[in-house]
Amino acid sequence: MSGAGATLEVVPAVLILLGPPGAGKGTQARVLEERFGLVQLSTGDLLRAAVAAGTEAGKAAKAVMEAGDLVSDEIVLAILKDRLLEPDVSKGVILDGFPRTTAQAEALDDLLAATGQRINAAVSLEVDDAAMVTRISGRYTCGGCGEGYHDSFKKPAVAGTCDKCGGTEMKRRADDTAEAVATRLQAYHAQTAPLITYYEGRGCLETLPAMGAIEDVAAALKGIVEQATR
Numbered sequence: 001m002s003g004a005g006a007t008l009e010v011v012p013a014v015l016i017l018l019g020p021p022g023a024g025k026g027t028q029a030r031v032l033e034e035r036f037g038l039v040q041l042s043t044g045d046l047l048r049a050a051v052a053a054g055t056e057a058g059k060a061a062k063a064v065m066e067a068g069d070l071v072s073d074e075i076v077l078a079i080l081k082d083r084l085l086e087p088d089v090s091k092g093v094i095l096d097g098f099p100r101t102t103a104q105a106e107a108l109d110d111l112l113a114a115t116g117q118r119i120n121a122a123v124s125l126e127v128d129d130a131a132m133v134t135r136i137s138g139r140y141t142c143g144g145c146g147e148g149y150h151d152s153f154k155k156p157a158v159a160g161t162c163d164k165c166g167g168t169e170m171k172r173r174a175d176d177t178a179e180a181v182a183t184r185l186q187a188y189h190a191q192t193a194p195l196i197t198y199y200e201g202r203g204c205l206e207t208l209p210a211m212g213a214i215e216d217v218a219a220a221l222k223g224i225v226e227q228a229t230r
């Protein structure tokens with residue numbers, strides 16, 4: 001299966017969450033899914049699924065991801081285009097962790113332009129690098145439903161049991177080590193942060209202070225999304 005030549009279906013909303021590793025993109029994307037019925041498209045999740053399935057793309061991406069470097073635009077774009085062919089994207093999408101390079105942003109613009117669509121908002125989650133190590137080193141996820149948790153900042157009601165699905169298999173990521181996080185932060189500043197200016201130039205940038213509690217960030221984001229999808 002390859003989406004290389006296919007056109008994107010027309011979707012009612014296209015939101016982008018920009019921000020360094022640990023900024024809260026995945027956490028907030030899931031809140032938006034529940035609140036607005038949108039679909040979270042996380043290229044990190046899609047790549048981890050490809051690694052787990054042992055596909056050619058997964059084999060090529062595995063070591064790059066473990067080191068904290070960016071996977072090639074070619075692989076990421078192919079994976080994202082395939083995902084965009086699935087019918088649920090017609091509800092509207094939240095891109096979490098994509099685009100991460102100018103080439104990816106331009107490819108997305110081309111995809112959307114082909115069907116007369118636009119980005120409703122690119123929301124930049126503004127956080128301090130120093131706090132990201134604490135966020136990432138305490139991160140874990142439910143193996144059953146993918147809900148994200150944190151050792152200090154977001155604990156399930158019953159320790160070890162997922163609030164959403166009742167699952168008890170919690171996972172930590174292979175790249176959530178101090179070393180890989182340092183590389184990922186560097187990759188963010190060198191390759192992804194320039195997208196803030198890119199989207200500012202296209203008139204769809206929204207900045208969101210994201211050092212507060214999860215609920216406070218979610219409340220501010222709700223306002224931005226309501227405004228941008230009106």
Ligand code: ADP
Nearest residue numbers: 021022043044065068069070071076097098100
């Ligand atoms: P985080 O949310 O902590 O930043 P992700 O789950 O988004 O992490 O990404 C994990 C890893 O997957 C990245 O460090 C990178 O290797 C790869 N990756 C994810 N999305 C992209 C992308 N759009 N372009 C290149 N590499 C990506």
Ligand code: ADP
Nearest residue numbers: 022023024025026027135139149150153213214
């Ligand atoms: P990203 O997808 O940007 O890499 P996550 O959403 O996975 O980030 O969040 C990283 C970790 O920090 C998770 O364990 C999450 O529960 C926690 N977290 C997310 N947002 C906040 C916040 N506003 N305050 C404290 N911890 C947070």
Ligand code: ZN
Nearest residue numbers: 142145162165
């Ligand atoms: Zn769960």
